[in-house]
Amino acid sequence: MIERTIETATKRYPLLLGDGAARVLPSLLRSLSCPPGTKLFIVTDDTVAPLYLDEVRALLAAAEYDVYAYVIPSGEAAKSFDHYYACQTAALQCGLDRRSVIIALGGGVVGDLAGFVAATYMRGIRYIQMPTTLLAHDSAVGGKVAINHPLGKNMIGAFHQPEAVVYDTSFLRTLPERELRSGFAEVIKHALIRDRRFYDWLRAEIKTLADLRGEKLAYCIEKGIDIKASVVREDEKETGVRAHLNFGHTLGHALESELGYGALTHGEAVAVGMLFAVFVSERFYGRSFAEHRLADWFAGYGFPVSLPTTVQTPRLLEKMKGDKKAYAGTVRMVLLCEIGDVEVVELEDDNLLTWLDEFARQGGKG
Amino acid sequence: MIERTIETATKRYPLLLGDGAARVLPSLLRSLSCPPGTKLFIVTDDTVAPLYLDEVRALLAAAEYDVYAYVIPSGEAAKSFDHYYACQTAALQCGLDRRSVIIALGGGVVGDLAGFVAATYMRGIRYIQMPTTLLAHDSAVGGKVAINHPLGKNMIGAFHQPEAVVYDTSFLRTLPERELRSGFAEVIKHALIRDRRFYDWLRAEIKTLADLRGEKLAYCIEKGIDIKASVVREDEKETGVRAHLNFGHTLGHALESELGYGALTHGEAVAVGMLFAVFVSERFYGRSFAEHRLADWFAGYGFPVSLPTTVQTPRLLEKMKGDKKAYAGTVRMVLLCEIGDVEVVELEDDNLLTWLDEFARQGGKG
Incomplete structure (x- = not known):
């Protein structure tokens, strides 16, 4: 134990x-x-x-x-x-x-x-x-x-x-695959925001959800908890670095709310949200994460990798502006600087809407 | 200011x-x-x-x-x-x-x-x-x-x-007399649990509610706040001395709940509760506070000084056992050791019910 x-x-x-x-x-x-x-x-x-x-x-x-x-x-x-x-x-x-x-x-x-x-x-x-x-x-x-x-x-x-x-x-042991997938999105998130080595391990060891069992599953939980705990230790009340845990959640929460809770699992919504956060990061920083083929990697676990065609991007933006992390209606997103390193950035509505529309059009080919 | x-x-x-x-x-x-x-x-x-x-x-x-x-x-x-x-x-x-x-x-x-x-x-x-x-x-x-x-x-x-x-x-300035009276019960409480000199000042200076104005009113608020603040400073989360602030509230809360909120003001219920707490203190410690003629003093401000005849004492006891300060159904009351000094005491149901019945019969002649 x-x-x-x-x-x-x-x-x-x-x-x-x-x-x-x-x-x-x-x-x-x-x-x-x-x-x-x-x-x-x-x-x-x-x-x-x-x-x-x-x-x-x-x-x-x-x-x-x-x-x-x-x-x-x-x-x-x-x-x-x-x-x-x-x-x-x-x-x-x-x-x-x-x-x-x-x-x-x-x-x-x-x-x-x-x-x-x-x-x-x-x-x-x-x-x-x-x-x-x-x-x-x-x-x-x-x-x-x-x-x-x-x-x-x-x-x-x-x-x-x-x-x-x-x-x-x-x-x-009795956890349905859909639940396992939902939780695994947060494991991926923990690696992406703070631990490049764990990210590499995940890419090498967890090829499909079927690999999530026994010692590998326990290791994922242990690493996820260690990363989460180290963030919480630094910032219990979410005034600073704890906001990094929100990676993928700005759009993720908006999607869950807009589609009605339960239409996507939390992890599925966060997976799409992370891909959008990477998409925005590429445009905001002017760099590319294409080599990581993150959408393909996510798809291999069965995650959705694009926005549902039924959602309207202006409505998503409104939801994002109502997020607890927003101040005075300005969306604050966690962006990816490097694998294992993120920061919080304030984004203008116009840019966000443009990027949401682009992201919707490209349909997960990121 | x-x-x-x-x-x-x-x-x-x-x-x-x-x-x-x-x-x-x-x-x-x-x-x-x-x-x-x-x-x-x-x-x-x-x-x-x-x-x-x-x-x-x-x-x-x-x-x-x-x-x-x-x-x-x-x-x-x-x-x-x-x-x-x-x-x-x-x-x-x-x-x-x-x-x-x-x-x-x-x-x-x-x-x-x-x-x-x-x-x-x-x-x-x-x-x-x-x-x-x-x-x-x-x-x-x-x-x-x-x-x-x-x-x-x-x-x-x-x-x-x-x-x-x-x-x-x-x-x-626009506060109705009934509201002023209700608040004054807590002022009296603060004096009784912690400040003999302030108690003496109240007895000398506030003969009726009409005296509660201007500088005297401000002094009552100031002293009440100082006493409350000193207790809170020692014990924010109510694990120790903060429980003393509950003086008069064990029966007071039970009365409010039993009669329906609003039948008595909070202060009126606490006033009766304080008289009962003194009544129990006299029996528990085997001493007398008769010289203080507390019931007469309270009556001078227009406080009720006895239990309403409609309430049933076993029901009051049940409410007291459900108080947040009770542990495992044992009533814990704040009793008066001296004017200005109190302590928390656990009381047995049988004793409490006997005392409630006695208190109900004597009708405020304490």
Whole structure:
């Protein structure tokens, strides 16, 4: 099992990664000063619940904890105000107090929703992230928790660091290919923004999604977490370098919002967003990344590599201007200087719209 | 004008108190690095709006800020999920970004709701408290923000410190007597838990509510804020001494919840709660505060001094057990050791119910 300490400006907490990592939960809880009888509130979704809830519940009940579970629907739609409110209500009905602990057992949606409930229940209680997807390697580190608003994704939220991340890779065996692909986009992102050597490793070792298993999968998670953790350590509250993690997300979020959450997976939207960010980088810096044949590489994993023909570029631009990273309506995008090196750049609307239109026309031949 | 620096573990911010303090807003905003054009979102209620909104708005517009206003209904009912969501929606529609500032112009309800919106809008933006009530001297310092849930008051919230508190006492001239009384209960509380000399001053100088004006009113606010600020400085997140501020609130919150918010003002409920806390203190410590004739003193200001005959004590006990300060269903009350000195004590249900019944029977003759 791999152990890491995640450090932020406000907190240090352990991350435990490996096959069977869930079994450390009882001893972990004791180290967090949770005596037997402490109320634990597991939040999970209706995909994960039938697979792993009983196992986790039994493990905790055997350690004499007072265990409750709350199951939300799978998918991004669960990150709504209604589900947030319902989860708070359930927590109150179970009698959770300030010493109780919420356990987020699931992917990014479960982590974001349960984490935001923990951040605001009685002004903040503790929680533990138990990711069950590859994508959650990203969201489980860093303490960003949120729900969506019809006017934008993750618009309502908080920074609330977990007490621990327990990443049992055995829970990933049942992950559908589409979910694995979605999470892999963030792995690629982490390599592109900060780690040329890891990028080279990915190009050499992960030829198709079928290569994402066993030790290689664990290595991808480990590297992704290390990169994410190093960024968060430098900049917990997203005032500086943490914005680099937004690479591919300016267009990615706009696409998800415009197409309706769920039409593309988050990773699929981010993949197109990264290709557009590279496209803009080439024009902004006057250089070429053609030799990397990134679109072909992405296509090999089954990612979409162009804008859906149904979207209207002016509408995408409007969504991009509403992004949380925008200031006073000016779009700020993360651009690629070199493989492994990025920076934040403010872009003018006219240029962006021109580039969006060009990108739409060329249809992924970047 | 009185200036203070409020210090917490995570932040230092200025408090400006006095007649005409609102006029410092433009220079204050510049000192917070808000250039002209910065979006300011004033949240206020429909009692305060007709009196002071235009004045504040004009002041800010003259300094070339981009000013928006959002008006909520007066009263505790506005601290609901529905109003929280509507306020977030309005903020998004106005295009607030992470550099925007929310201004909470009003009493405790406005401060709590607007503060919680600020705490969670795009994971947290800045806000300024502009209290317009005496009660708000308490809530404006300390960064506790929250909304209510039908299952309990202030159950959903955060710790989010303001950038500044601007307390223009000229806004208090229009305060109805009932509101002045409500706020004065917290002034009395601050004296009782921490400052014997201030208690003696209150007994000597504030014979009736009519004495609460001009310099005496400003002195009450100043002392209340100093006491609150000293507690918050020691314990921002309410793990220790901050719990002392809950004096009178264990029963007070239960009464408000049981009778329905608004039946009693917050201060009226806390006044009864403080008398009950003294009643319990006498029995728990085996001593008497009879010489202080606290019930007579409270009655002189027009506070209720006994339990409403309609409430059922077992129901009050259940509400007290659901308080955020309770752990595992054990009620923790703040008891009076001496005038100016309190401590937190865990109490058994049986004792509490007996004392509640006795307190109900004696009808304020404490």
